[in-house]
Amino acid sequence: xxxxxxxxxxxxxxxxxxxxxxxxxxxxxxxxxxxxxxxxxxxxxxxxxxxxxxxxxxxxxxxxxxxxxxxxxxxxxxxxxxxxxxxxxxxxxxxxxxxxxxxxxxxxxxxxxxxxxxxxxxxxxxxxxxxxxxxxxxxxxxxxxxxxxxxxxxxxxxxxxxxxxxxxxxxxxxxxxxxxxxxxxxxxxxxxxxxxxxxxxxxxxxxxxxxxxxxxxxxxxxxxxxxxxxxxxxxxxxxxxxxxxxxxxxxxxxxxxxxxxxxxxxxxxxxxxxxxxxxxxxxxxxxxxxxxxxxxxxxxxxxxxxxxxxxxxxxxxxxxxxxxxxxxxxxxxxxxxxxxxxxxxxxxxxxxxxxxxxxxxxxxxxxxxxxxxxxxxxxxxxxxxxxxxxxxxxxxxxxxxxxxxxxxxxxxxxxxxxxxxxxxxxxxxxxxxxxxxxxxxxxxxxxxxxxxxxxxxxxxxxxxxxxxxxxxxxxxxxxxxxxxxxxxxxxx
Amino acid sequence: xxxxxxxxxxxxxxxxxxxxxxxxxxxxxxxxxxxxxxxxxxxxxxxxxxxxxxxxxxxxxxxxxxxxxxxxxxxxxxxxxxxxxxxxxxxxxxxxxxxxxxxxxxxxxxxxxxxxxxxxxxxxxxxxxxxxxxxxxxxxxxxxxxxxxxxxxxxxxxxxxxxxxxxxxxxxxxxxxxxxxxxxxxxxxxxxxxxxxxxxxxxxxxxxxxxxxxxxxxxxxxxxxxxxxxxxxxxxxxxxxxxxxxxxxxxxxxxxxxxxxxxxxxxxxxxxxxxxxxxxxxxxxxxxxxxxxxxxxxxxxxxxxxxxxxxxxxxxxxxxxxxxxxxxxxxxxxxxxxxxxxxxxxxxxxxxxxxxxxxxxxxxxxxxxxxxxxxxxxxxxxxxxxxxxxxxxxxxxxxxxxxxxxxxxxxxxxxxxxxxxxxxxxxxxxxxxxxxxxxxxxxxxxxxxxxxxxxxxxxxxxxxxxxxxxxxxxxxxxxxxxxxxxxxxxxx
Numbered sequence: 001x002x003x004x005x006x007x008x009x010x011x012x013x014x015x016x017x018x019x020x021x022x023x024x025x026x027x028x029x030x031x032x033x034x035x036x037x038x039x040x041x042x043x044x045x046x047x048x049x050x051x052x053x054x055x056x057x058x059x060x061x062x063x064x065x066x067x068x069x070x071x072x073x074x075x076x077x078x079x080x081x082x083x084x085x086x087x088x089x090x091x092x093x094x095x096x097x098x099x100x101x102x103x104x105x106x107x108x109x110x111x112x113x114x115x116x117x118x119x120x121x122x123x124x125x126x127x128x129x130x131x132x133x134x135x136x137x138x139x140x141x142x143x144x145x146x147x148x149x150x151x152x153x154x155x156x157x158x159x160x161x162x163x164x165x166x167x168x169x170x171x172x173x174x175x176x177x178x179x180x181x182x183x184x185x186x187x188x189x190x191x192x193x194x195x196x197x198x199x200x201x202x203x204x205x206x207x208x209x210x211x212x213x214x215x216x217x218x219x220x221x222x223x224x225x226x227x228x229x230x231x232x233x234x235x236x237x238x239x240x241x242x243x244x245x246x247x248x249x250x251x252x253x254x255x256x257x258x259x260x261x262x263x264x265x266x267x268x269x270x271x272x273x274x275x276x277x278x279x280x281x282x283x284x285x286x287x288x289x290x291x292x293x294x295x296x297x298x299x300x301x302x303x304x305x306x307x308x309x310x311x312x313x314x315x316x317x318x319x320x321x322x323x324x325x326x327x328x329x330x331x332x333x334x335x336x337x338x339x340x341x342x343x344x345x346x347x348x349x350x351x352x353x354x355x356x357x358x359x360x361x362x363x364x365x366x367x368x369x370x371x372x373x374x375x376x377x378x379x380x381x382x383x384x385x386x387x388x389x390x391x392x393x394x395x396x397x398x399x400x401x402x403x404x405x406x407x408x409x410x411x412x413x414x415x416x417x418x419x420x421x422x423x424x425x426x427x428x429x430x431x432x433x434x435x436x437x438x439x440x441x442x443x444x445x446x447x448x449x450x451x452x453x454x455x456x457x458x459x460x461x462x463x464x465x466x467x468x469x470x471x472x473x474x475x476x477x478x479x480x481x482x483x484x485x486x487x488x489x490x491x492x
Numbered sequence: 493x494x495x496x497x498x499x500x501x502x503x504x505x506x507x508x509x510x511x512x513x514x515x516x517x518x519x520x521x522x523x524x525x526x527x528x529x530x531x532x533x534x535x536x537x538x539x540x541x542x543x544x545x546x547x548x549x550x551x552x553x554x555x556x557x558x559x560x561x562x563x564x565x566x567x568x569x570x571x572x573x574x575x576x577x578x579x580x581x582x583x584x585x586x587x588x589x590x591x592x593x594x595x596x597x598x599x600x601x602x603x604x605x606x607x608x609x610x611x612x613x614x615x616x617x618x619x620x621x622x623x624x625x626x627x628x629x630x631x632x633x634x635x636x637x638x639x640x641x642x643x644x645x646x647x648x649x650x651x652x653x654x655x656x657x658x659x660x661x662x663x664x665x666x667x668x669x670x671x672x673x674x675x676x677x678x679x680x681x682x683x684x685x686x687x688x689x690x691x692x693x694x695x696x697x698x699x700x701x702x703x704x705x706x707x708x709x710x711x712x713x714x715x716x717x718x719x720x721x722x723x724x725x726x727x728x729x730x731x732x733x734x735x736x737x738x739x740x741x742x743x744x745x746x747x748x749x750x751x752x753x754x755x756x757x758x759x760x761x762x763x764x765x766x767x768x769x770x771x772x773x774x775x776x777x778x779x780x781x782x783x784x785x786x787x788x789x790x791x792x793x794x795x796x797x798x799x800x801x802x803x804x805x806x807x808x809x810x811x812x813x814x815x816x817x818x819x820x821x822x823x824x825x826x827x828x829x830x831x832x833x834x835x836x837x838x839x840x841x842x843x844x845x846x847x848x849x850x851x852x853x854x855x856x857x858x859x860x861x862x863x864x865x866x867x868x869x870x871x872x873x874x875x876x877x878x879x880x881x882x883x884x885x886x887x888x889x890x891x892x893x894x895x896x897x898x899x900x901x902x903x904x905x906x907x908x909x910x911x912x913x914x915x916x917x918x919x920x921x922x923x924x925x926x927x928x929x930x931x932x933x934x935x936x937x938x939x940x941x942x943x944x945x946x947x948x949x950x951x952x953x954x955x956x957x958x959x960x961x962x963x964x965x966x967x968x969x970x971x972x973x974x975x976x977x978x979x980x981x982x983x984x
Contacts, residue, residue, distance in 0.1 A: 203953070313763060445704045484706060
């Protein structure tokens, strides 16, 4: 991250009209003494440099001013910390790998940072059923390596896998690259252990595939962004590791072809598809320009769109034959202009590197306004074109994402943040999305960035119920304040 | 159902210690006038015969004494009914196809029955993405026929499909026969419209695959058994209809072989498996004895266990070849003693008829005590054997179910209900299940039968949170009272 400028703190000019909640206490020396009493001293961090890192998000767009970072070692530590903070009315922000994109995992003001990194133990893996139990601080990539050794695979995969933690994945309901195959975390999480604001432990850590005994409360915490409690343990289903994986990198001339290709792929490849990603020309250009060692597998001529299709099955010959036949068919139909199937693991990785390198390329290029939209597939690319027309030469507008799930990542790249450009983008992008009944956050969550934008995707009645639930679980509002719901709903 | 005796009303002798909640009003003639004012007269049912049918559950084990059956025609009707009932403090029971097995869909006392049968319209089917929107009263089998015509399939299938309604399926989080392939309704429901107790409409009827804007409230209603609101519309994902389906009916000598067969099948058949059902000898015997036109496809000798494996893929040759190779392999390993692959659709149906005929066979045989347990697979059949030893000659104990999901249907068949037998079964069966951290209701729900047994599967803290949520959504407690949660939690 060194060398990337820290953009000016954008909270207020991003249209977020929040002020520090005056009902929260301010940290004092007795608090520090208490935390040093219950935790190892080295896990009570007041060091300036470490606090700076923990106060700033991955995009370096949001910056808090917390004076304390706590590193609990187990669920009991988390329970003690929360019980104390709740009694003292000290606000907290739960933090995992801090790879979120909506300012959800850093403090807004002086909230105590509770980072889960030290809780990274694997509790068990049931090798018959592929059920993993682990602590929330486990890094996704480490978990995947662990279960792969035993013949399983994590049901989610995302670009940030080397840093993001499973607790954060669950708290933000991370989607990622294999959503089309394995579905959302609501489909794969079997159980959770959660510590509530007052320190109560909610043991929902079941490993059963089916359990219809009362309301399935764990779903409330999946995607709650740390506002209802802290997830401390996770039980999840890991599917059998497919013995075969085939990857094609294809070029399409226009968006209509991408859409038709998806419909054909769903019909022909069926249960074998594990990813269907698309990138427009401008996204790929961004990666090629800013990421070392990446080259375009289809260098013959620039194409308007690129599509990456991955199939995984339990039979290599089947997998490969099926994908080849599909590709031939798609070319005959004129849907695909050019294409290549990876010949080995290295080539497969290099295809994925292009898709996964886009966010990093954008970050290196300068300032970036990121929007993560769910849209009806028929109009999914229209917003990119409209935005491009709207912004003209002032910005580079790129569109890519999980086409198979109707999820567009709309990114607007400029040399520096500028309120004038922002005012051209917002609220236009939200209004456009609401008009087609899309979601203004497909997978990134609302965090601080979009907390007061929730009404673009949710009805007033629904927001009202969410607010009541927040108040039920966290009457003092100490859990990750100012995030997910409009802060004004909690002001008297 | 004619000819099957109506068993004596078991509420009190089943250990349910509830009394009518005196805070509820009693229906009067003004109420009837009001309902006749807002609904068509024919949809305000006071006819004795129709009330008798609606007051009794499918197993004829629970019988209420409601004097009124309402048949709303649309969501607005439901909202008006609930708003009125809430203001009058009239308790209600939402009812779908009334195929539940835990007394959840019939009144306990004089609750007004709100039956959704008249709300059976299909709203839309998005043929690109396979997303169906329909009213809650649609019958599952009708929906399946409808989407199959368009190249899709419903993600759930269960024995009661000819009568059960999708709203009831969602409200009870029905699992069924294809759970192993498509996962739970939490994985497949994209959106819901729900009417709350006070008549508020909660519009969560999104059709997006991904939407991380706030708490995902729909999950609270999936499996809430009508205690938080009435589901009026459903949006769900329908997977592509597999072009090929292969079914094998196999015999195993012991339970260890069934377990090993499952592990092998998961590894070898992978993504192709769409069902893995097992039945013990006694279950199959019950079907053969009581269901017409059913015969054992493996008549050579009786085997201790039978397993039905279904694979569905988008490639017939692959499907068939894979299943045949697997079967051969399993025989060589000595896991399977005998087996047959269905040669045509008729034979496939006849295999399924055995599995699906078990509940009906049991019902015809006399009284039946039904338990629907999630258990660690290693000990899943041990409870059947222990129960058999415990009851001796007084009852026939049968075990079958969704082995692939760790879900056992333990059924105890006797000539008539008997408190002495019941006291041998309960609480033993619940204590045994709790000891191995299983679930006392894998898919049937808690209903009236197991409302006060929830603590066997859920912690005190979790039940406390559920109670708070119930009170938040339904402060007067009018929604399906006495069900899901212990009634004493709502008594002052």
